[in-house]
Amino acid sequence: MPALEVICSLIGWLCLYLLFCSTFSQRGPEWNCRLVTLTHGVIIVLLTAYVVFVDGPWPFTHAGTENTDLQIFALAVCLGYFFFDLGWCVCYRSEGPVMLAHHAASIVGIFLALLMGVSGCETCGVIFGSEITNPLLQSRWFLRQLGLYDSMLGDAVDLLFILLFATVRVGVGTVMFYCELTSPRTLLIMKLGGVVMYLLAWVFMVDIARFGYKKTRAKYRKWMENHQLKGTSEEKPVGHADKSD
Numbered sequence: 001m002p003a004l005e006v007i008c009s010l011i012g013w014l015c016l017y018l019l020f021c022s023t024f025s026q027r028g029p030e031w032n033c034r035l036v037t038l039t040h041g042v043i044i045v046l047l048t049a050y051v052v053f054v055d056g057p058w059p060f061t062h063a064g065t066e067n068t069d070l071q072i073f074a075l076a077v078c079l080g081y082f083f084f085d086l087g088w089c090v091c092y093r094s095e096g097p098v099m100l101a102h103h104a105a106s107i108v109g110i111f112l113a114l115l116m117g118v119s120g121c122e123t124c125g126v127i128f129g130s131e132i133t134n135p136l137l138q139s140r141w142f143l144r145q146l147g148l149y150d151s152m153l154g155d156a157v158d159l160l161f162i163l164l165f166a167t168v169r170v171g172v173g174t175v176m177f178y179c180e181l182t183s184p185r186t187l188l189i190m191k192l193g194g195v196v197m198y199l200l201a202w203v204f205m206v207d208i209a210r211f212g213y214k215k216t217r218a219k220y221r222k223w224m225e226n227h228q229l230k231g232t233s234e235e236k237p238v239g240h241a242d243k244s245d
Contacts, residue, residue, distance in 0.1 A: 170201055
């Protein structure tokens with residue numbers, strides 16, 4: 001049954017991509033793929049949020065327990081998307097080795113959770129924490145394409161992305177990682193998968209920290225230049241004019 005759900009999910013995401021390609025034929029393949037990614041990000045965040053916070057069980061205390069039907073459905077939807085996106089990235093060579101490794105690790109982790117029938121609750125928790133920043137990441141790319149990135153909206157998207165990544169994916173993710181490692185029910189192979197995903201999260205965090213530092217420094221330098229120009233114009237005597245004739 002999970003295999004059928006994964007296949008249906010893969011077909012569904014592929015059909016959605018083809019629909020976007022037909023609707024936005026004037027745009028390139030990456031535009032349409034990112035629309036699929038944005039759609040998946042919103043859907044899977046809402047779905048896993050319901051799984052983690054409403055349906056249960058709580059991943060911090062029940063890591064390694066048997067999967068529920070809703071957890072299996074959420075994992076199948078996500079696995080089908082990752083198969084689609086990994087295939088697209090390989091076909092168009094759009095991503096580097098770190099992102100491809102993240103996709104491969106996600107596929108293996110979700111596949112193992114479905115295959116063994118356990119650890120669905122913490123896997124859904126990891127998916128929620130990993131994907132909650134994805135809509136912001138895609139929004140940032142679309143703002144760039146539309147020429148709206150260098151604005152207050154672009155700054156707000158970047159700031160919210162950095163805050164969410166640091167607090168949820170790294171901060172809460174550290175607690176989740178500890179609970180998974182110390183859980184007597186979690187299988188060793190799932191713990192090893194958790195180590196890989198946690199290390200990848202820190203690789204991304206370092207890159208994001210560098211980006212945040214560079215952008216903040218550039219913004220501060222631009223503010224100082226504007227402040228100096230404003231101060232120079234205010235110091236110029238009123239009524240003074242250069243005589244060239």
